[in-house]
Amino acid sequence: MRPGTPKGWLWRCAAGAIVAIAQVTLALPALGAPPAARPFEALRLAILPIDNMTGRAIPADDLVAGIAERLSARGIALLEPEALDAVLADGRVRWVGGISGDTARALWARHRANAALVTSLEMFEDGSPPRIGFTARLVGAGEDGARVLWATSLAMAGEERPGLLELRYVDDPVVLVNQALDRLADELAAFVAAGTIPRAERGSQRRFRPRAVHVSPEAPRWGEEPLRVAVLPFSNDSPRRQAGEVLSYRLIATLVGLPGVTVVEPGEVRRVLLETRLIQEGGLTYAQAELLRGLLDVDLVLTGTVFDYSDPGTADEAPMVGFTTTVIDARRRQVASVSFSHGTGRDGVRFFDLGEIRTADRLADELLRGVADAQRR
Numbered sequence: 179m180r181p182g183t184p185k186g187w188l189w190r191c192a193a194g195a196i197v198a199i200a201q202v203t204l205a206l207p208a209l210g211a212p213p214a215a216r217p218f219e220a221l222r223l224a225i226l227p228i229d230n231m232t233g234r235a236i237p238a239d240d241l242v243a244g245i246a247e248r249l250s251a252r253g254i255a256l257l258e259p260e261a262l263d264a265v266l267a268d269g270r271v272r273w274v275g276g277i278s279g280d281t282a283r284a285l286w287a288r289h290r291a292n293a294a295l296v297t298s299l300e301m302f303e304d305g306s307p308p309r310i311g312f313t314a315r316l317v318g319a320g321e322d323g324a325r326v327l328w329a330t331s332l333a334m335a336g337e338e339r340p341g342l343l344e345l346r347y348v349d350d351p352v353v354l355v356n357q358a359l360d361r362l363a364d365e366l367a368a369f370v371a372a373g374t375i376p377r378a379e380r381g382s383q384r385r386f387r388p389r390a391v392h393v394s395p396e397a398p399r400w401g402e403e404p405l406r407v408a409v410l411p412f413s414n415d416s417p418r419r420q421a422g423e424v425l426s427y428r429l430i431a432t433l434v435g436l437p438g439v440t441v442v443e444p445g446e447v448r449r450v451l452l453e454t455r456l457i458q459e460g461g462l463t464y465a466q467a468e469l470l471r472g473l474l475d476v477d478l479v480l481t482g483t484v485f486d487y488s489d490p491g492t493a494d495e496a497p498m499v500g501f502t503t504t505v506i507d508a509r510r511r512q513v514a515s516v517s518f519s520h521g522t523g524r525d526g527v528r529f530f531d532l533g534e535i536r537t538a539d540r541l542a543d544e545l546l547r548g549v550a551d552a553q554r555r
Contacts, residue, residue: 220292221254221255221292221293221370222255222256222257222289222290222291222292222293223249223254223255223256223257223291223293223294223295223316224256224257224261224262224265224285224289224291224293224294224295224319225242225245225246225249225256225257225259225262225294225295225297226262226274226277226294226295226296226297227242227274228241228242228274228297228298228299229273229274229275229296229297229298229299230299231275231298231299231300231419231420231423231424232299232300232301232302233419233420234302236299236302238299241297241299241355241359244355244356244359245295245297245359245362245363248359248360248362248363249295249363249366249367251363252363252364252367253367254366254367254370257285257289257291261288261289261291262285262291265281265284265285265288265289266281268284269281269284273448274296275296275298275423275427275444275445275448276296276317276324276443276444276445276446276447276448277294277296277317277319277324277443277445278323278324278445278446278448278449279323279324279445279446279449280323281294281319281324281445282294282317282318282319282320282323282324283319283320283321283323285319286319286320286321287321291319292318292319292320293316293317293318293319293327294316294317294319294324295314295315295316295317295366296314296315296317296445297312297313297314298312298313298314298423298424298427299311299312300312300313300420300424300427300539301333301489301537301538301539303351304351305351306336306349307335307336307348307349308335308336308348308349308350308351308354308355309333309334309335309336309354309489309536309537310332310333310334310351310354310355310358311331311332311333311334311537311539311540312331312332312358312362313329313330313331313332313427313428313430313431314329314330314331314332314362314366315328315329315430315431315434315443316328316329316366316369317443317445323446324443324445324446325440325443326430326434326440326441326442326443327369328366328369328375328434328435329430329431329434329435329441330362330365330366330431331427331428331431331432331539331543332358332361332362333537333539333540333543334354334357334358334537335354335536335537336348336349336350336351336354374435375434375435383526383544383548384526385521385525385526386519386521386525386544386545386547386548387548387551387552388517388518388519388545388548388549388552389518389519389520390517390518391515391516391517391518391549391552392515392516392517393514393515393552393553394507394512394513394514394515396507396510396512396514397505397507397514397515397553398477398478398507398514399554400436400438400439400550400553400554401436401437401438401439401554402438403438404438404440405438405439405440405477405478406440406442406474406475406476406477406478407433407439407440407441407442407476407477407478407479407480408441408442408447408470408474408476408478408479408480409426409429409430409433409441409442409444409447409480409481410426410447410451410458410462410479410480410481411423411426411481412425412426412481412482412483412484412501413458413481413482413483413484414483414484415483415484415485416484416485416486416487416488416500417488418484418487418488418538421484421487422483422484424487424539424542425482425484425487425501425542425546426444427444428539428542428543428546429480429503429546429549430444431543432543432546432547432549432550433550436550436554442474442476446474447474450470450473450474454469454473456469456470458481461481461504462479462481462504462506464506464511464512467479467506467508467511468508468511470508471508471509476508477507477508477509478505478506478507478508478514479505479506479508480503480504480505480506481503481504481506482501482502482503482504483501483502484499484500484501485500485501485502486498486499486500486501486520487499487500487501487538487542488538489537489538490523490536496522496523496524496534496535497522497523497535497536497537497538497541498520498521498522498523498538498541499519499520499521499538499541499542499545500519500520500521501519501520501542501545502516502517502518502519503515503516503517503519503549504516505553515552515553517549517552519545519546519548519549520545521541521544521545522541523535523536523537523538523541
C-alpha cells in the first residue's frame with residue numbers, strides 16, 4: 179500500500195495514535211509523583227565585590243549589579259548587599275579574591291547564606307575592539323567553612339569570532355560585557371539546576387599540550403582516586419601584573435569538576451600562607467608541602483612560575499603565554515609531575531584565521547587544559 183493513497187494515510191494515523199497511547203501509558207506512573215527537588219533549591223547566594231586585577235579603574239558596581247540582575251532573573255535567591263557589607267566589615271575583610279572559612283561560617287550563621295560568588299576581573303578593555311576576561315567561583319558556606327562547588331573562566335574579545343564579512347564583530351564594549359555576564363549566569367544557573375559541572379568529552383588539542391612533561395610512575399592518577407588539591411599562587415616572572423594569581427585562578431577553574439578532585443578554596447590557602455608566613459623562595463619544599471597537608475588536609479600541592487603572559491597590542495600580534503607547573507605529592511614527600519608549557523594564539527593556525535586565539539586568558543585556559551590532561555594520562 180503506497181503512503182500517498184487514502185488507506186496509507188489512515189494507516190499512518192493509526193500508527194501515530196498507537197505511539198501516542200504508548201507514550202501516555204509509560205508516563206502515567208510519574209504523573210502523580212512529586213517533582214524532583216533541585217539540588218540547590220534552598221540556595222541563598224552572596225555576591226562578593228569584584229576582585230579587580232586589571233590595574234585600572236573598572237565599573238565594579240555596574241558589573242555586580244549586572245550579575246545580580248541576571249542570577250535573580252534565573253530564580254537564584256540573593257543575599258542583600260547591606261547584609262553582606264556588614265559581614266565583611268565586622269570581619270575586617272579587604273581582600274575579595276577568595277573567602278575564608280570564618281567569613282563563610284559568618285554568612286551562614288548570621289544570614290543563612292549558604293554560598294558566595296567570587297569574581298576576579300583580570301582583563302577589561304573598553305576600546306575598539308573591547309576585551310574582557312574573568313574567573314568566577316561558587317563557594318559553599320556553612321558550619322564546615324568554605325568549599326569550592328563550581329568554577330568557570332571566561333575570556334572574550336570583540337574581534338575573536340568576526341564570522342562571514344565580520345558580521346559578528348563586536349565593537350561595543352557594552353555588548354561584549356552583556357554577552358560575558360549572560361554566559362556566566364547561564365553556566366552558574368545550569369550548575370545550580372543540575373548539581374554537576376558538564377565536562378566536554380574532547381581532550382586538549384595537540385597544539386596546546388605541554389612542550390615537556392614528566393609524571394612520576396608513583397604519582398596518583400587523576401580521576402581514578404579521590405584527591406584533595408591546593409593550588410598556590412604561581413611565581414610571576416612576566417611583565418603582566420599579577421599573572422601568577424591569574425594563572426592559579428584559571429587552573430582552579432580547570433580542575434574543579436574533574437572526577438574525584440576537590441580543590442581547596444584559595445581564601446583558605448591564603449589564610450594558611452599568611453598565618454604560617456610561608457614564602458616560596460626558589461620553589462616549594464617538601465617540608466612546606468607537608469605543613470600544608472597537615473593544615474589543609476590535602477594530598478597534592480600545585481604551584482609553578484609564569485614567565486610569559488601578554489596580550490596582543492595590535493592586530494598583527496598574537497597573545498603569548500608560558501609557564502611551568504610543579505605538582506608535589508604531600509603524602510609521599512616527592513614530586514609527582516613537572517611540566518613546561520608555552521604557546522601563542524596563532525599556533526597551529528594555517529587556514530586564514532580559523533582557530534586563532536586573541537586573548538592571553540583564553541590561551542592560558544587551553545594550555546592549562548593540556549596540563550590537566552597530562553596528569554590524567
